[in-house]
Each structure stands twice: as structure tokens, then as C-alpha cells.
Amino acid sequence: MTETTDRGRALSEELNPGMEAALEARYGHLVPGLAEGVVDFAYGRQYARPGLPLRDRYLATIAALTALGGQTAPQLKVNIAGGRKAGLSREEIGEVIWQMALYGGFPSAINGLNAALEVFAEEDET
Amino acid sequence: MTETTDRGRALSEELNPGMEAALEARYGHLVPGLAEGVVDFAYGRQYARPGLPLRDRYLATIAALTALGGQTAPQLKVNIAGGRKAGLSREEIGEVIWQMALYGGFPSAINGLNAALEVFAEEDET
Amino acid sequence: MTETTDRGRALSEELNPGMEAALEARYGHLVPGLAEGVVDFAYGRQYARPGLPLRDRYLATIAALTALGGQTAPQLKVNIAGGRKAGLSREEIGEVIWQMALYGGFPSAINGLNAALEVFAEEDET
Amino acid sequence: MTETTDRGRALSEELNPGMEAALEARYGHLVPGLAEGVVDFAYGRQYARPGLPLRDRYLATIAALTALGGQTAPQLKVNIAGGRKAGLSREEIGEVIWQMALYGGFPSAINGLNAALEVFAEEDET
Amino acid sequence: MTETTDRGRALSEELNPGMEAALEARYGHLVPGLAEGVVDFAYGRQYARPGLPLRDRYLATIAALTALGGQTAPQLKVNIAGGRKAGLSREEIGEVIWQMALYGGFPSAINGLNAALEVFAEEDET
Amino acid sequence: MTETTDRGRALSEELNPGMEAALEARYGHLVPGLAEGVVDFAYGRQYARPGLPLRDRYLATIAALTALGGQTAPQLKVNIAGGRKAGLSREEIGEVIWQMALYGGFPSAINGLNAALEVFAEEDET
Numbered sequence: 065m066t067e068t069t070d071r072g073r074a075l076s077e078e079l080n081p082g083m084e085a086a087l088e089a090r091y092g093h094l095v096p097g098l099a100e101g102v103v104d105f106a107y108g109r110q111y112a113r114p115g116l117p118l119r120d121r122y123l124a125t126i127a128a129l130t131a132l133g134g135q136t137a138p139q140l141k142v143n144i145a146g147g148r149k150a151g152l153s154r155e156e157i158g159e160v161i162w163q164m165a166l167y168g169g170f171p172s173a174i175n176g177l178n179a180a181l182e183v184f185a186e187e188d189e190t
Numbered sequence: 191m192t193e194t195t196d197r198g199r200a201l202s203e204e205l206n207p208g209m210e211a212a213l214e215a216r217y218g219h220l221v222p223g224l225a226e227g228v229v230d231f232a233y234g235r236q237y238a239r240p241g242l243p244l245r246d247r248y249l250a251t252i253a254a255l256t257a258l259g260g261q262t263a264p265q266l267k268v269n270i271a272g273g274r275k276a277g278l279s280r281e282e283i284g285e286v287i288w289q290m291a292l293y294g295g296f297p298s299a300i301n302g303l304n305a306a307l308e309v310f311a312e313e314d315e316t
Numbered sequence: 317m318t319e320t321t322d323r324g325r326a327l328s329e330e331l332n333p334g335m336e337a338a339l340e341a342r343y344g345h346l347v348p349g350l351a352e353g354v355v356d357f358a359y360g361r362q363y364a365r366p367g368l369p370l371r372d373r374y375l376a377t378i379a380a381l382t383a384l385g386g387q388t389a390p391q392l393k394v395n396i397a398g399g400r401k402a403g404l405s406r407e408e409i410g411e412v413i414w415q416m417a418l419y420g421g422f423p424s425a426i427n428g429l430n431a432a433l434e435v436f437a438e439e440d441e442t
Numbered sequence: 443m444t445e446t447t448d449r450g451r452a453l454s455e456e457l458n459p460g461m462e463a464a465l466e467a468r469y470g471h472l473v474p475g476l477a478e479g480v481v482d483f484a485y486g487r488q489y490a491r492p493g494l495p496l497r498d499r500y501l502a503t504i505a506a507l508t509a510l511g512g513q514t515a516p517q518l519k520v521n522i523a524g525g526r527k528a529g530l531s532r533e534e535i536g537e538v539i540w541q542m543a544l545y546g547g548f549p550s551a552i553n554g555l556n557a558a559l560e561v562f563a564e565e566d567e568t
Numbered sequence: 569m570t571e572t573t574d575r576g577r578a579l580s581e582e583l584n585p586g587m588e589a590a591l592e593a594r595y596g597h598l599v600p601g602l603a604e605g606v607v608d609f610a611y612g613r614q615y616a617r618p619g620l621p622l623r624d625r626y627l628a629t630i631a632a633l634t635a636l637g638g639q640t641a642p643q644l645k646v647n648i649a650g651g652r653k654a655g656l657s658r659e660e661i662g663e664v665i666w667q668m669a670l671y672g673g674f675p676s677a678i679n680g681l682n683a684a685l686e687v688f689a690e691e692d693e694t
Numbered sequence: 695m696t697e698t699t700d701r702g703r704a705l706s707e708e709l710n711p712g713m714e715a716a717l718e719a720r721y722g723h724l725v726p727g728l729a730e731g732v733v734d735f736a737y738g739r740q741y742a743r744p745g746l747p748l749r750d751r752y753l754a755t756i757a758a759l760t761a762l763g764g765q766t767a768p769q770l771k772v773n774i775a776g777g778r779k780a781g782l783s784r785e786e787i788g789e790v791i792w793q794m795a796l797y798g799g800f801p802s803a804i805n806g807l808n809a810a811l812e813v814f815a816e817e818d819e820t
Contacts, residue, residue, distance in 0.1 A: 066696040068734075069696075090559075091536075091555055091559075094532060094533070094536035094555065094558070094559070094562075095536045095537065095540045095555070097739065097743075098540060101739045102548070104698075104734070104735070104739075105292075105731065105734070105735040106292055106548060109727065109731045109734075109735070110288070110289050110291070110292055111289075113285060113727075115281045115282065115284070115285040116281075116285035116289075120246070120249060120286070121285075121286075123246060123249060123250055124249055124252075124286045124289060124290075125292075125293065126250075127250035127251070127254045128253045128254050128256070128290060128293045128294065129293060129549070130254070131254035131673075132257055132258065132293065132511070132547075133385070133388065133511070136547075136549040136550070138549075138553070139548075139549035139552070155242075155346070156241065156242050158241070158343075158346035158347045159239060159241040159247075159347065160247075162236070162347045163242075163247060163250060163251070164250075164254060165236070166236055166251075166673060167251065167254045167255060167258065167262075167673040167674070167675065168673055169384075169635075169670060169671040169673050170354070170358060170391075170670050171381070171388040171671065172388070175388070177346065180346070181342075181343075181346070184346075192318040194356075195318075216685070217662075217681055220658065220662040220684070220685070221662045221666045221681065223361065223365075224666060227357065227361045230320075230356070230357070230361075231353065231356070231357040231361070235349065235353045235356075235357070239349075255675070257547075258637070258673075259637070259763070259766065262673075262676070262679070264675075264679070265675035281724070284721075284724040284725045288725045288728060292548050293548070295509075295544060295546055295547050295762075296732070296769075297759070297766040297768075297769035298766070300769070301766070303724065303725065307721075307724070357670075358670055362666070363667075368659075368663035368664060368667075372624070372627060372664070373663075373664075373667060375627060375628055375631075376627055376628060376630075376631035376664045376667060377631070377667070377670075379627075379628035379629070379631045380631045380632050380634070380635035380668060380671045381671060383632035383635065383799070384671065384672070385510070385514065388671075407472070407619045407620075408619065410469075410472035410619070411473065411619040411620035411625075412620060412624070412625075412628045413473075414473045414476060414614070415614050415625060418609075418799060418800050419632045419633060419636065419640075419799040419800070419801065420632065420636070421510075421514075421761075421796060421798055422480070422517075422796050422797070423507070423514040423517035424514070426517070427514070427516070429469055429472065432472070433469075436472075444570040444573075447570075475617075479609065479613045482609070483605065483608070483613070484796055487605045487608075487609070488792070488793050488796055491601075493786065493789040494785075494786050498750070498753060498786070498790070499790075502753055502756075502757035502790045502794075503757070503793070503796075503797065505753075505757045505758045506757045506760070506761035506794060506797045506798065507797060508758070509758035509761065509762055510761055510798070514797075533745045533746075534745065534746050534750070536745070537743060537745040537746035540740070541740050541741075541746075541751060541754060541755070542754075543740070544736055544740055544755075545755065545759060545766075546762070595811075598785070598788035598807065598811070598814075599788045599791075599792045599807065602792055606800070633801070636763070636799075637763070640799075640801040640802070640805070642801075643801035
């Protein structure tokens with residue numbers, strides 16, 4: 065066990081409780097170590113880094129996934145929900161997605177807004 | 191002349207003095223109105239919007255252009271320089287670009303960092 | 317209200333009656349002004365431009381959305397339907413989509429043809 | 443009838459019995475010759491080429507479709523199934539898809555693994 | 569020799585005299601048959617098809633390559649030049665490229681216009 | 695120091711001697727830990743995995759980078775050179791790149807072949 069894995073696990077459990085176990089259960093038999101790799105690299109060596117607040121990291125991820133297009137819609141929704149917990153307002157999320165019309169095209173932005181509306185509706189239901 | 195065009199022109203001249211005239215000179219004979227369209231839509235109806243600070247808008251754009259890949263390297267450099275003026279530190283820019291390894295792949299992130307290093311070197315020369 | 321917004325609104329209402337109101341109803345609370353921005357920029361400053369007939373503009377859009385891949389399938393279907401109203405034959409639409417096998421790959425072209433077949437089936441049902 | 447078409451047809455029928463007829467039935471009225479074009483070019487002039495074993499060709503295709511992202515999920519599943527018949531183990535397929543996290547991003551790799559799990563589940567049901 | 573190859577060769581020689589020989593000289597030792605494959609599929613089975621005039625096919629290709637982004641800049645320039653010979657005016661080419669701001673983003677459209685300006689400048693030098 | 699980092703460092707030094715130090719020198723002041731992250735994740739947790747031979751991993755990477763398009767040309771060349779050392783013949787590399795015409799489009803495949811020809815020419819010069 066290493067520092068980056070520990071740090072990643074702490075953050076991953078804080079942000080998405082149970083995610084590592086879920087990845088292990090779903091993919092571990094096929095790709096052993098995948099879950100630890102996600103925890104160590106994506107959380108421990110990226111999201112947990114100092115130098116940029118978590119709120120800004122989610123903002124950047126929402127921007128990128130919107131511009132890359134709707135094939136990552138499931139991940140976009142997860143990150144919109146994560147961004148909300150990290151302090152992004154609905155307005156800020158709407159703004160950054162709509163701005164992506166300039167870089168990923170209008171259809172990408174509209175598809176991104178649809179993902180956001182779904183997340184916000186789920187929030188309201190809770 | 192309209193409100194969004196006026197607002198866009200004010201912001202465009204503040205951020206990139208002379209850009210509208212340069213667009214008009216280069217593209218206006220081929221696509222009349224292009225420069226005004228950029229000013230009105232990209233600046234007046236996007237970057238000048240309330241709801242998200244300029245610094246955050248640049249952060250999002252740098253993230254998206256990095257993830258979309260190096261074909262937009264010229265625009266990425268322009269936006270890194272713009273983000274610096276809007277208050278992003280070099281560290282924050284390095285962080286957000288490297289984070290894109292997760293979404294656009296490692297080559298995109300490395301290419302994005304190269305663009306950032308070029309911009310920072312130009313800053314140091316000035 | 318401006319010339320480009322007026323021109324865009326006229327064209328938007330002719331091509332997609334009620335679209336601006338639908339955009340406003342769905343996204344306006346989250347991103348105020350989005351609907352007017354679409355009308356002004358996409359319709360008033362792009363599709364309503366002289367210099368290229370509407371039929372050709374739809375042809376180009378169908379080509380681009382096919383090559384960019386299936387994440388924009390909803391928008392591709394809207395533009396295939398729009399292209400039909402602007403004078404494109406089914407054969408011409410089939411041809412341009414299949415040609416995209418050369419630029420976006422075979423899967424993109426096949427996915428594009430599937431979108432076209434859905435639109436044509438809806439036409440036949442009407 | 444030509445050598446490449448004959449060779450392509452033989453391979454296509456071996457790998458996907460009935461595929462040419464299915465393409466003809468679905469798309470032939472709209473794009474005459476599409477099915478023969480797929481058989482001649484994709485099978486006769488690509489997959490049937492000497493110089494790279496079929497197993498390796500499927501490996502490459504699975505890698506590319508994963509990295510390009512989930513819009514080609516239907517084709518990715520077809521090629522995962524094809525790769526299995528050409529001798530790729532589940533482990534090898536899991537490995538190559540997960541490796542694409544480096545090039546197409548983590549979401550693409552996860553989406554690709556989901557496609558693989560669906561194919562493997564269908565295998566187990568048979 | 570087949571009908572599609574013959575038809576493709578006739579069109580390829582008309583549009584790009586010497587292209588097949590150039591492909592063969594450059595790539596034939598590495599990928600035998602590549603040149604014939606391009607002639608047969610891209611020209612004989614795509615561009616030479618009835619159902620869509622050559623001018624429209626170039627329009628579609630210019631749209632798609634612009635939206636896909638600048639990594640295909642060499643091919644975009646070739647197709648802009650080809651489109652000029654097939655009857656597209658500079659204005660039409662400028663229009664269709666600028667329209668791609670809606671689908672491939674503003675940077676893609678600007679990069680596409682730069683490619684067009686280079687082609688037009690080469691025309692003026694001749 | 696961890697098992698995955700050690701394993702990654704051993705492989706990275708074997709395949710690309712000095713690469714970690716070069717990454718550290720170039721990017722370490724801006725993004726501390728980037729070099730170790732590449733070594734640990736890309737080498738230790740991906741390329742060094744059992745389950746798929748190195749030769750196959752390079753084949754997959756060459757396929758993906760070709761299909762993703764020329765913006766990753768620098769990385770494509772590095773991986774073609776790496777694939778050569780891992781046992782891929784020039785013919786196999788030519789084959790897999792040309793096959794990508796089916797998935798990333800003809801321009802991507804031609805651009806990929808150009809990258810390969812450059813690498814092969816550099817080999818011949820050595």
C-alpha cells in the first residue's frame with residue numbers, strides 16, 4: 065500500500081463511497097487491479113493533488129466531457145453530481161456546459177445540458 | 191448595434207485588443223460578418239455572461255481544448271495566455287491540463303503541457 | 317431586438333415552428349438567453365446567410381454530424397428531417413452519409429444510415 | 443465479380459454468415475452497392491489481407507473502437523465477438539480495452555469494458 | 569480489373585492526375601494494393617457514384633474534414649482544391665466551413681478557413 | 695516506492711532509457727509527480743501487466759493513435775518505434791495502420807502511414 069493509493073482511497077471513499085468495491089466487483093475478475101489503478105491514479109495522483117481545488121477539477125471535467133461529446137454521458141452525469149457536492153451551483157454547471165458550444169459544437173452543449181437536467185431532477189427527487 | 195454585440199466588443203477589446211479588426215481583415219472578404227459573429231456570440235453571449243467568472247471560463251476552455259487534442263493547439267495557447275490574464279496561476283494551468291490525461295488520454299495531456307510551456311516561455315521573454 | 321435575431325427567428329419558425337419556445341421552456345431557467353442565442357447565431361448568423369442555399373447547408377451538416385459519430389444522433393435526425401424539407405432526396409441523403417465512410421469510418425456511416433432510415437420511416441408513417 | 447470481392451465474400455461468410463445479405467436487405471434500396479462495397483473493401487481488401495493474422499486485426503479494431511468512444515458501441519460488440527472467434531481470450535480483450543484508458547481516456551475504457559462484459563454474458567447464455 | 573476499379577481510375581485521373589501512381593510509389597512497398605484500394609473504393613465506389621453530383625460530394629467532404637478538426641489539414645486542402653475544380657465558389661467554401669463552427673466548434677472553423685485561404689492564395693499565384 | 699512503480703520503472707528504462715528523467719526535467723517543475731505517475735500508471739499498471747504481450751500492446755496503441763488522428767503524431771511515432779523493438783515487423787505496422795481506414799477514415803490512415811515511413815527512414819539512417 066502506498067501514499068498515493070491511501071490518499072486516493074480516502075478521497076474516493078469521501079466522494080463516491082463504495083466505488084472501489086463496485087469497480088472490483090464488476091471488473092476485477094476480468095482486469096485484476098483495475099479498481100486499485102483507478103483509485104491510485106485518478107484519485108490519488110490526480111483529484112487529490114494540491115494546486116487546484118476539487119470544485120475547479122470538477123468544473124474542468126464537466127467541460128471536457130461535454131466537449132468530447134455524448135458518448136461519455138454516464139461519466140458526465142457522475143461528474144455533474146460530484147461537482148454539485150464539491151460546491152458548484154446549478155447555474156455554474158449550466159454556464160460551463162453551454163460555453164462548450166464554442167468548442168465541442170452546439171449539439172454537444174445541448175446534450176450536456178440534458179445530462180445536467182437529469183442530474184438536477186434526481187436531486188429534486190431525493 | 192445591439193446589447194450583446196456591445197458587451198462582447200467591450201470584453202473582446204479588453205481581453206484581446208484588436209482581435210475583431212484582425213478577424214475582419216483576415217476573413218471578412220470571404221465570410222462577411224464573421225468577426226461580428228465571433229464578438230457577439232463568443233464574447234457577448236458566452237464569455238461576458240454573468241454566472242461564471244472569467245477565470246473559471248478560461249479554466250474550462252483550457253480543459254476542453256486539451257482533451258479535444260492538439261489540432262486546436264493555436265487556440266489552446268491563446269486561451270492559456272488569456273487564462274493567465276484572468277488570474278490563473280501557472281500551477282493551476284498545469285494541474286488542469288495534466289488532469290485531462292484521464293479524459294483525453296495521456297498524449298493529449300502531454301501535448302497540452304507543451305503548449306503551456308511555450309506560453310510561459312513567451313511570458314518570461316517579455 | 318436586432319436584424320440577425322429577427323432574420324434568425326423568421327427562419328427558425330419557418331423550419332422548426334415552436335423551436336425557440338421549446339428551447340426557452342426547457343433550458344431558459346438554467347441558461348437564460350440560450351434560446352435567443354441559438355436563434356441569433358445558428359439561424360440568423362449561419363443558416364440564414366446568403367451565399368449557400370439551405371439545401372446545401374443541410375447536406376453539409378448531415379455530412380459533419382455523421383462523420384463526428386453517433387453521439388449526436390438526435391441532432392443528426394433533426395437535420396435529416398430538415399434537409400428533406402429543404403429539398404434533399406432520400407437518395408442524396410443516403411449518398412452523403414455513405415460517403416462519410418471515407419472520413420469518419422465505416423461504423424459512423426452505418427450509424428448515420430440507421431438514423432436516416434428512422435427518419436424516412438417516420439415520414440412514411442405520417 | 444473480382445478477386446477481392448470473392449475473397450472478401452468468403453471471409454465475410456465465414457466470420458459473419460449472412461451479413462452481406464443483411465446489409466443488402468437493410469440498406470440496398472437506399473445505397474445500392476453498399477453491401478458489395480463493404481464485402482470488397484472491408485473484408486476483401488482489409489481483413490483478408492496477408493501480413494497480419496485475423497486475431498491481431500480484431501485486437502487492433504477493438505483498441506481503436508474503444509479509444510474512439512462509445513458511439514460505436516454496436517460495432518465494438520460485433521468486433522469483440524469476432525475477436526473471440528478469431529482466438530482472443532477474454533483476458534486479452536480485457537487487457538487491450540483497459541490499456542485504452544491511456545489513449546482514449548478512462549471513460550472510454552470503462553465503456554469498452556461494459557461492452558465486453560455484455561458480449562461475454564451473451565456467450566455464457568449460449 | 570473490374571468495373572468499379574475502372575470507373576474509379578477514370579475519375580481519379582480526371583480529378584487528380586497521377587495520384588494513383590504517387591500512392592503506389594509512396595506506400596506500395598509497405599502496403600501492396602493500397603493505391604488500387606483507394607482508387608476502387610474511394611473513387612469507384614464512392615465519388616463516382618450517381619445520385620449526388622461531384623460538387624456536392626466535395627461540399628460534404630469539406631464540411632466533414634473541417635468539423636473533424638485540423639489533424640486532417642492536408643486532406644482538407646486537397647479537397648478544397650478539388651471542390652474548386654468541381655464548381656464550388658470561394659464564397660460557398662467559406663460559407664460551409666464557417667457553418668461548421670456550429671458542429672465542430674469555433675477553433676475548427678477558424679482552422680478550416682485558414683486552410684481555405686492557403687488554397688485560394690495558391691490559386692492566385694498560379 | 696511501490697511494486698507498481700518499481701515494475702514500471704524497470705520496463706520504462708528498458709523500453710525508453712532516460713524517459714522518466716526527461717519527463718521530470720521538462721514537466722516536473724510545473725506538475726510535480728507527473729513523471730512518477732506516468733511510470734507507475736502507464737508502465738507499471740498497464741504495459742507491464744501480464745495477460746497481453748508487449749508486442750500486442752504496441753499493436754493496439756498504434757491502431758488507436760492512428761484512428762484518433764494526427765494530433766497525436768509525436769506519440770504515434772514513439773509507439774511505432776517501440777513496437778519495432780517489441781517485435782512488430784514493418785509489414786505488420788503498415789497493415790494495422792492501413793486497416794484503420796475503416797475506423798478512423800482514410801485521411802487518418804494515410805497520415806498514420808506517413809508517420810510510419812518517417813520512423814522507418816530514421817531506422818535506415820541509423
